[in-house]
Amino acid sequence: MTAITHVVTIIGARPQFVKAAAVSRKLVEAGVRESLIHTGQHYDREMSAVFFQELRIPEPQENLGVGSGTHAVQTGEMMIGLERVLTSGLMPDCVMVYGDTNSTLAGAVVAAKLHIPVVHVEAGLRSFNRRMPEEINRIVTDRLAGLLFCPTASSIENLRSEGVTDGVHLTGDVMLDATRLFGDVARRKVPLDAVTRHAPGAYYAATVHRAENTDDPVRLAGIFEGLGRIGLPVVLPLHPRTRSRLRDIEVPANVETREPVGYLASLTLVRHARAVLTDSGGLQKEALWLGVPCITLRDETEWVETLEGGWNQLVGADPCRIEAAAARRPEDPVPAFAREGASERIVEILRHHF
Numbered sequence: 001m002t003a004i005t006h007v008v009t010i011i012g013a014r015p016q017f018v019k020a021a022a023v024s025r026k027l028v029e030a031g032v033r034e035s036l037i038h039t040g041q042h043y044d045r046e047m048s049a050v051f052f053q054e055l056r057i058p059e060p061q062e063n064l065g066v067g068s069g070t071h072a073v074q075t076g077e078m079m080i081g082l083e084r085v086l087t088s089g090l091m092p093d094c095v096m097v098y099g100d101t102n103s104t105l106a107g108a109v110v111a112a113k114l115h116i117p118v119v120h121v122e123a124g125l126r127s128f129n130r131r132m133p134e135e136i137n138r139i140v141t142d143r144l145a146g147l148l149f150c151p152t153a154s155s156i157e158n159l160r161s162e163g164v165t166d167g168v169h170l171t172g173d174v175m176l177d178a179t180r181l182f183g184d185v186a187r188r189k190v191p192l193d194a195v196t197r198h199a200p201g202a203y204y205a206a207t208v209h210r211a212e213n214t215d216d217p218v219r220l221a222g223i224f225e226g227l228g229r230i231g232l233p234v235v236l237p238l239h240p241r242t243r244s245r246l247r248d249i250e251v252p253a254n255v256e257t258r259e260p261v262g263y264l265a266s267l268t269l270v271r272h273a274r275a276v277l278t279d280s281g282g283l284q285k286e287a288l289w290l291g292v293p294c295i296t297l298r299d300e301t302e303w304v305e306t307l308e309g310g311w312n313q314l315v316g317a318d319p320c321r322i323e324a325a326a327a328r329r330p331e332d333p334v335p336a337f338a339r340e341g342a343s344e345r346i347v348e349i350l351r352h353h354f
């Protein structure tokens with residue numbers, strides 16, 4: 001076992017900027033060199049540059065500028081770019097990848113074939129739905145990783161049932177670290193009236209971006225119908241893909257669509273919402289960590305701990321279930337899942353146990 005001194009971090013999509021921001025700080029504190037590579041999977045200013053500015057993420061060493069495409073085109077172009085960068089003299093001790101996007105998959109496959117140890121942050125999550133591209137990305141990345149940093153006990157259990165036990169660590173959730181760290185910044189710098197004219201508790205915050213919802217006109221129409229039935233205004237920052245699918249959808253009068261918001265504005269919007277309606281993985285957790293109930297617009301979740309006590313309700317894309325869930329309030333205390341301090345634990349493991 002040797003301690004690492006140089007990590008290459010591969011990121012590309014919105015939630016990865018948030019996760020990497022939390023861990024990067026701890027790497028700097030520990031004196032570990034980090035080289036960031038941005039695949040360019042997300043490239044619009046409000047999908048990428050805003051996060052780098054707000055979260056003070058260092059300029060990436062290289063942006064591959066891959067952009068959008070089919071899964072094969074996008075992942076393939078990332079792999080070509082990553083292989084070029086990783087063989088150009090960088091010589092890291094490991095490659096760190098986050099979550100379950102195509103950038104995660106491309107990074108893991110290229111590093112593994114170059115015999116560079118793969119470190120997976122947010123390992124072991126499963127939806128058990130292989131129609132989701134993210135599920136394929138998770139399974140493959142976990143197979144290739146030598147170090148698997150799991151946020152929850154259930155993610156450890158998922159790996160165990162697949163026979164993966166070596167290199168597995170229960171670290172807690174780096175997104176919780178980010179929520180705590182940047183939640184304070186958001187409180188100071190982005191008050192609610194800078195984000196919306198609505199009073200605290202007088203609106204719902206919503207996001208929809210998953211392919212299974214945006215690319216199925218029946219599901220997308222069901223979600224918008226449900227949002228229209230829940231009474232209060234719904235503030236809905238739109239992922240560009242969702243915006244491009246709205247042509248045939250009737251947006252109800254109480255639904256206020258707007259451009260995507262940065263991380264700080266998103267934390268403020270969530271903190272003061274009556275509830276959050278989302279198909280995002282990250283927002284399900286952020287809502288609960290900020291003490292706000294969540295309604296998940298999917299048929300399953302990887303974050304099963306959030307379902308305890310009715311704090312997170314799975315409603316799919318069914319307007320009746322969306323309406324009924326919005327009318328319910330959880331009575332039990334909010335479930336405490338995932339430990340804080342994951343970023344620090346991850347860096348400690350890298351430094352001493354690699």
Ligand code: UD1
Nearest residue numbers: 013014015041042043044047068069101102133134240241
């Ligand atoms: C990706 C991840 C998903 C994650 C999400 C976070 C995969 C398979 N999915 O989904 O797990 O939850 O990021 O946001 O990697 N687009 C733009 N501008 C951008 C980025 C995207 O217009 O800056 C549009 C393009 O039309 C593109 C579409 O959004 O085709 C989808 O983008 P893509 O990168 O394929 O995946 P996401 O849906 O963002």
